Amino acid sequence: xxxxxxxxxxxxxxxxxxxxxxxxxxxxxxxxxxxxxxxxxxxxxxxxxxxxxxxxxxxxxxxxxxxxxxxxxxxxxxxxxxxxxxxxxxxxxxxxxxxxxxxxxxxxxxxxxxxxxxxxxxxxxxxxxxxxxxxxxxxxxxxxxxxxxxxxxxxxxxxxxxxxxxxxxxxxxxxxxxxxxxxxxxxxxxxxxxxxxxxxxxxxxxxxxxxxxxxxxxxxxxxxxxxxxxxxxxxxxxxxxxxxxxxxxxxxxxxxxxxxxxxxxxxxxxxxxxxxxxxxxxxxxxxxxxxxxxxxxxxxxxxxxxxxxxxxxxxxxxxxxxxxxxxxxxxxxxxxxxxxxxxxxxxxxxxxxxxxxxxxxxxxxxxxxxxxxxxxxxxxxxxxxxxxxxxxxxxxxx
Amino acid sequence: xxxxxxxxxxxxxxxxxxxxxxxxxxxxxxxxxxxxxxxxxxxxxxxxxxxxxxxxxxxxxxxxxxxxxxxxxxxxxxxxxxxxxxxxxxxxxxxxxxxxxxxxxxxxxxxxxxxxxxxxxxxxxxxxxxxxxxxxxxxxxxxxxxxxxxxxxxxxxxxxxxxxxxxxxxxxxxxxxxxxxxxxxxxxxxxxxxxxxxxxxxxxxxxxxxxxxxxxxxxxxxxxxxxxxxxxxxxxxxxxxxxxxxxxxxxxxxxxxxxxxx
Numbered sequence: 001x002x003x004x005x006x007x008x009x010x011x012x013x014x015x016x017x018x019x020x021x022x023x024x025x026x027x028x029x030x031x032x033x034x035x036x037x038x039x040x041x042x043x044x045x046x047x048x049x050x051x052x053x054x055x056x057x058x059x060x061x062x063x064x065x066x067x068x069x070x071x072x073x074x075x076x077x078x079x080x081x082x083x084x085x086x087x088x089x090x091x092x093x094x095x096x097x098x099x100x101x102x103x104x105x106x107x108x109x110x111x112x113x114x115x116x117x118x119x120x121x122x123x124x125x126x127x128x129x130x131x132x133x134x135x136x137x138x139x140x141x142x143x144x145x146x147x148x149x150x151x152x153x154x155x156x157x158x159x160x161x162x163x164x165x166x167x168x169x170x171x172x173x174x175x176x177x178x179x180x181x182x183x184x185x186x187x188x189x190x191x192x193x194x195x196x197x198x199x200x201x202x203x204x205x206x207x208x209x210x211x212x213x214x215x216x217x218x219x220x221x222x223x224x225x226x227x228x229x230x231x232x233x234x235x236x237x238x239x240x241x242x243x244x245x246x247x248x249x250x251x252x253x254x255x256x257x258x259x260x261x262x263x264x265x266x267x268x269x270x271x272x273x274x275x276x277x278x279x280x281x282x283x284x285x286x287x288x289x290x291x292x293x294x295x296x297x298x299x300x301x302x303x304x305x306x307x308x309x310x311x312x313x314x315x316x317x318x319x320x321x322x323x324x325x326x327x328x329x330x331x332x333x334x335x336x337x338x339x340x341x342x343x344x345x346x347x348x349x350x351x352x353x354x355x356x357x358x359x360x361x362x363x364x365x366x367x368x369x370x371x372x373x374x375x376x377x378x379x380x381x382x383x384x385x386x387x388x389x390x391x392x393x394x395x396x397x398x
Numbered sequence: 399x400x401x402x403x404x405x406x407x408x409x410x411x412x413x414x415x416x417x418x419x420x421x422x423x424x425x426x427x428x429x430x431x432x433x434x435x436x437x438x439x440x441x442x443x444x445x446x447x448x449x450x451x452x453x454x455x456x457x458x459x460x461x462x463x464x465x466x467x468x469x470x471x472x473x474x475x476x477x478x479x480x481x482x483x484x485x486x487x488x489x490x491x492x493x494x495x496x497x498x499x500x501x502x503x504x505x506x507x508x509x510x511x512x513x514x515x516x517x518x519x520x521x522x523x524x525x526x527x528x529x530x531x532x533x534x535x536x537x538x539x540x541x542x543x544x545x546x547x548x549x550x551x552x553x554x555x556x557x558x559x560x561x562x563x564x565x566x567x568x569x570x571x572x573x574x575x576x577x578x579x580x581x582x583x584x585x586x587x588x589x590x591x592x593x594x595x596x597x598x599x600x601x602x603x604x605x606x607x608x609x610x611x612x613x614x615x616x617x618x619x620x621x622x623x624x625x626x627x628x629x630x631x632x633x634x635x636x637x638x639x640x641x642x643x644x645x646x647x648x649x650x651x652x653x654x655x656x657x658x659x660x
Contacts, residue, residue, distance in 0.1 A: 017505075022534045175526075176533035181620070209629060213624055216623065371636045372636040
């Protein structure tokens with residue numbers, strides 16, 4: 001255990017700078033050791049006043065029994081809840097039931113009170129709500145400070161975040177502040193029936209290897225979860241719960257980045273994770289105009305278009321359409337892969353689809369390995385033929 | 399300006415193949431490369447250096463001794479010096495422990511203005527080490543940087559990529575940025591630079607050199623542990639449709655419609 005001897009500390013901040021874990025902060029003229037301290041003792045050596053002592057106890061372990069409840073970061077943008085946060089409430093409910101604890105949501109924003117009832121409707125028992133102008137849009141420092149302080153005060157045992165561009169920024173910052181671990185991009189979460197530990201499963205090597213990860217001695221156990229992987233729960237507007245206000249105080253220097261502007265992409269809105277049908281194109285399209293044909297088919301099926309990394313890298317389509325390990329993970333009812341060879345990174349992002357149809361000139365393309373139905377042929381001939389058949393089907397129904 | 403680039407040597411996952419019989423990974427013969435996002439980070443640093451005379455670019459990495467090859471590649475692209483944090487004590491590190499070690503190495507390097515790293519490495523895809531490192535060093539971080547607009551008066555203005563657009567963010571230096579591939583196109587190594595790269599010394603540091611105790615590094619300092627890893631069960635083989643194109647199209651629509659998919 002490392003302690004600061006208050007009478008000897010002169011507030012020189014040498015220990016703050018030397019701490020490899022950023023565990024020391026200054027409170028006025030006094031160094032204070034925070035929860036991310038690992039007893040490494042670097043501060044003991046650098047202190048010129050011998051004001052820090054290390055007592056040889058057993059290695060510090062967090063009292064994990066002090067931590068309760070499952071928390072979900074309720075990510076909102078422009079006052080709208082992100083789909084992944086709703087999915088996490090569904091998953092969080094399952095985990096909370098298995099542990100026998102409460103499910104809570106943490107909501108940050110400015111005047112987003114209308115989301116509280118929505119969070120209850122999707123299963124939250126409690127909502128921790130911070131309503132501040134500084135939290136109107138996502139900001140790393142402001143959100144980290146707010147949620148870290150809430151975690152330190154209320155001690156959740158599990159914290160789940162969506163693996164969005166925001167969740168993947170906030171998660172790591174929070175984990176370091178809390179001195180705990182974080183597992184990225186989980187696709188499966190379970191509770192160990194014996195010791196109630198969170199078992200976090202994530203793909204590695206493009207989904208060809210799965211790893212189950214635990215965080216046995218630190219709390220909270222934190223995961224980011226890929227959007228589109230977990231099922232959304234049923235909405236029940238009769239559900240109610242408890243609201244607990246968080247009141248972060250922001251001082252000068254607490255928020256070190258300034259968002260000057262938010263630019264929405266001018267391209268059509270792509271909601272790959274919500275689509276039932278995705279018609280996706282790859283290198284085999286040969287050029288950007290191929291997507292016009294895919295759009296026709298997608299429209300016919302009430303779906304949207306997607307793309308492989310090869311098509312995005314060729315500059316044929318915006319990266320917002322990219323399906324795969326570095327793009328979006330999708331799980332539509334029907335996925336039609338056109339001119340996509342099926343690199344493992346792509347497969348990792350779509351192999352959970354209900355039905356997979358592959359259209360490719362090359363009969364040896366790996367995509368056929370995972371396809372439910374495969375057609376070897378020129379997509380510029382095959383797709384118009386499919387559209388024609390769909391027209392016939394429509395005509396027969398009417 | 400002093401710019402530090404964080405780089406990682408990774409297996410080229412594009413070259414990873416699956417054993418068609420066993421369904422397992424074939425790791426043998428997979429080449430090791432400079433992580434692609436880190437190449438974008440290095441390119442950004444070199445561009446800034448070229449525009450700001452008197453600036454330097456240092457590359458730092460944590461990894462086994464063979465990561466030297468990757469660091470030579472960074473030198474051959476134009477980095478001024480390179481540092482490798484290498485020790486058995488660093489082995490088995492999760493992102494939390496990795497960021498501790500990198501932070502210790504960077505503290506030893508001394509004052510800096512900017513740290514740039516790749517958003518994520520292709521072997522783990524976590525995107526965690528960059529922001530964790532910034533937290534440990536107590537500096538602000540902007541992740542997913544797709545454009546560096548301006549560096550002026552000790553501030554950087556960048557574009558941060560979002561799923562549906564981007565944000566324009568102003569941040570004071572020193573700070574950390576993580577690069578996405580849209581940021582730039584990494585330059586090639588030149589013959590002259592490759593030769594020069596082999597005349598330079600790559601500094602290797604272990605835990606003692608950077609003031610860490612062995613229990614603060616690697617597996618021992620990793621809160622997360624791999625409980626087990628396994629190959630996902632392979633999906634049953636699908637059906638290849640046959641016949642002429644109109645026949646195959648008709649068969650497909652019939653099957654999908656029978657299964658109520660469409």
